[in-house]
Amino acid sequence: MKAVLFDLDGTLIDTAADFIRIIQTMCREEGREIVNADLIRTQVSEGARAMVKLVYPELDVEDPIFLAHRQRFLDIYGTNIAVDTALFDRMHPLLEELETHAIPWGIVTNKPRGLSESLLKALHLTERCAVLVCPEDVYKTKPDPEPMFLAANHLKIDAKQIIYVGDHPRDIDAGRNAEMYTILAAYGYLPLQHKDDLKAWQADCIVENVTELHQVIHKLLDINLPMT
Incomplete structure (x- = not known):
């Protein structure tokens, strides 16, 4: 080798702590049930789509509303990429x-x-x-x-x-x-x-x-x- x-x-x-912080903040802002941190952690390797889906399970991933939420997630993450x-x-x-x-x-x-x-x-x-x-x-x-x-x-x-x-x-x-x-x-x-x-x-x-x-x-x- x-x-x-x-x-x-x-x-x-x-990187999980930053993703957990953002997803749980989105839940609070939307007045939705807070997604469990351990569950978010299992979805990190699946990408932004999978993590955002935890917040909006009722939306199709190709729905423009879902895509807007996904982009908001990415924008927040990109701006604060290494807080924790x-x-x-x-x-x-x-x-x-x-x-x-x-x-x-x-x-x-x-x-x-x-x-x-x-x-x-x-x-x-x-x-x-x-x-x-x-x-x-x-x-x-x-x-x-x-x-x-x-x-x-x-x-x-x-x-x-x-x-x-x-x-x-x-x-x-x-x-x-x-x-x-x-x-x-x-x-x-x-x-x-x-x-x-x-x-x-x-x-x-x-x-x-x-x-x-x-x-x-x-x-x-x-x-x-x-x-x-």
């Missing part, structure tokens, strides 16, 4: 160790490029990230392997020599389809309909926290990555 790629929300970065967002606990030392050993790390996400770049800038990760692949960069997004191969080509590393870490079945499918080594981040935003049988995702490895992720990457890269 020569590189590590991450999904963004729920794998590398803990941060790297997952213990992720910072892992990235530092990879960089110390000249192991490139990057991101393959289904999050739009504008939001992804703003988030990385807010967290001072832009220059550290070796590659960022977003939906706008490919014809087919995850679970298709196209974005994985694009990232590998950018790094000039065979996809088979890359580790991919994600918290959604499409992440694991995309990594497996590209023959990468896949790690399921069980500490992430596991979708409600898939969280009860993680072995069915067929990841090469499952980790419960970033400390375990650090240990697995340590072994796969065969370098000395001391636990910090």
Whole structure:
């Protein structure tokens, strides 16, 4: 293994608190029942549409009214993209160790490029990230392997020599389809309909926290990555 790629929300970065704040604020403004924070968390990896649907379950996702609410959600998020967002606990030392050993790390996400770049800038990760692949960069997004191969080509590393870490079945499918080594981040935003049988995702490895992720990457890269 020569590189590590991450999904963004729920794998590398803990963004849920900001989404929870915005969705629950929308509920209050609309006089609707407050959506449970844990339920919102399970929908983060499904995108803005799924989260806004929690507030307006009666609206069709193509309804102009629903689309207006979705755009309002995105506008609020884009303006306040990292109020309560941060790297997952213990992720910072892992990235530092990879960089110390000249192991490139990057991101393959289904999050739009504008939001992804703003988030990385807010967290001072832009220059550290070796590659960022977003939906706008490919014809087919995850679970298709196209974005994985694009990232590998950018790094000039065979996809088979890359580790991919994600918290959604499409992440694991995309990594497996590209023959990468896949790690399921069980500490992430596991979708409600898939969280009860993680072995069915067929990841090469499952980790419960970033400390375990650090240990697995340590072994796969065969370098000395001391636990910090």
